[in-house]
Amino acid sequence: MFQMKKNVRSAALGLLGFAVVFAAQPAAADAGFQKWVASFRGVAASNGVSGATFDRAFRGVTAPDPEVLEKARYQPEFTAPVWDYFDNRVHEDSIAVGRQMARQWKPWLDRIERQYGVDRHILLAIWSMESNYGEILKNDKVMRNVVRSLSTLAYADKRRAKFARSQLVAALKILQSGDIDESHLTGSWAGAMGHTQFIPTSYQAYAVDADGNGKRDIWNSVPDALATAANLLRKNGWQAGKSWGYEVTLPPGRKFPGGSMSLSKWQSIGVVRARNKPFPSPSDNAELKVLDGREGPAFLMTKNFFVLKRYNNADKYALAVGLLADEIAGYGGLVRDWNRPFTKLSFEEKQELQKHLLTLGYYDGKIDGKIGSGSRSAIVAVQQALGLQPDGHPSKEVLSRLRER
Structure with missing residues (x-):
């Protein structure tokens, strides 16, 4: 989720807090960034964030995250056609795991569906779309310190600075509430958090303690995460018992x-x-x-x-x-499929294609059946080597030729 919120005004410099947080910084620390953090301490205080919370949040955050800036700047050269978007999200694996999760979490889904009126299958689909049923949260290369990510964007990304400042204040308030501690306040490079990927301001508006443990924990509690998604939909006008x-x-x-x-x-x-x-x-x-x-x-x-x-x-x-x-x-798929200029592979066949590309040295990514920019670049390279049209499509023809090798 990525929703823009109101800007947060700059405020006075908190020199005492700056001295506490940055009394002993490594030589590699970014002086300009530290100065920005010090100035933001006043902004946070004016929005009700205590000095103790601020100090905890920024302990060890001494420089921008270069990978966040890289992701913020990255503009993919490949513009995905509509079929590519759906093929990477609605496939045999996402359906099978969704059905498994429906069985595993049935008692909670019964309660959430009854309370919020949102169809359980919609919630499972959102969970899949947002975090691959929580698998993304286990990936340290994807999940990052939310405070550092948002500080990086606020400090160094002019396009996203306004958004990042408001989200950073909200993230600090989440930390202050005690729902999560600073070591587990993680999210995407843009600050989307938990199983259902809520940005901090949306978390503040919709987060729910479904399991009753006193914390609205969308990072570790699947019931909290699914109920939070249901709460968002209900509060925005979801009609119970109706289709999309x-x-x-x-x-x-x-x-x-x-x-x-x-x-x-x-x-x-x-x-x-x-x-x-x-x-x-x-x-x-x-x-x-x-x-x-x-x-x-x-x-x-x-x-x-x-x-x-x-x-x-x-x-x-x-x-x-x-x-x-x-x-x-179990309602079935499309009657009329997307327009593809090739014969579609199954999810397992896409994984097989990636394995061939990996073995031949064209691909170094995950064998996940999802055809992203890395897979497409590898397909183009192998198509060129095979004398095929280098269109990057994961086609039956490419897989058949690789099987022959």
Whole structure:
């Protein structure tokens, strides 16, 4: 989750706190950064953060995190087509693990669904999208000190400085609340935290102590994390018992109006639900979304789709959550698939492809079945070596040629 909040004004220099925190700094410490931290001590104090909390939070934080700045500056050369986004998120593994987690956490999901009215499969899909069901939290290369990350952005990234300052104040307040200690206040390079990846200000607004241990711990408590996600959706208008939307079939050659109208009205102008199923609530309003052109799948999105966008304001994100949730629930996949210029590999075949690329020395990443920039670069290199079109696509043709070798 990445939501911009209000700016926090600069305040007076806290020299005494600066002396406490930085009395004995290593030679490699960044003097400019330390000066910025000292000035921010006053900002934190003016927002109700105690000196003791500030000192604890910044103990050992002596220089910006260069990897945070690298990630902030990085602009991928490859613009992923729509099928690439969904293939890396809605696949056999994410579905199977989601079903396993549904069984494992059923008692808690029963309670959370009953209390907040949010479908459990939606919560499982969000958990998958945000942290791969918590697996990302085990990766020290991904999880970072939230205070250092946000301080780095506030100090050295002009585009994100305003956002980072407000998030840093919120992170310090979380630490001060006692919900988590400074050694476990970790998150992504941009400060998204826990199983369901909440930025600090959103955590403050929605975090829940579901397991009743007195702490709102989205880092270590799956019930807290899932209930927090459910609370966000409920407070933003989630409609219990309703779908996020429906795959539909469009009549050929017809243009459609923009905006929202009832499902029955859409049906009256020739839009039919996939598999010829009826719409359960024909009076509900919906908006047509076609993310891959008229030749790709089409959807009528109801209110819950737009509530999902309050979690992440992107059509692709909200649709991926909805599609993955439906698959976990056993409703089946798309009737009309995405437009791909190649034959799709299964999740296991993608892992096999990565293993071949690794063995041949083209790839040095994880064998995870997810085709990111590293996998695509390796595919391009091996395609060039094989005399194929270097398009970077994880195709049946590439895998077949590698099997032959």
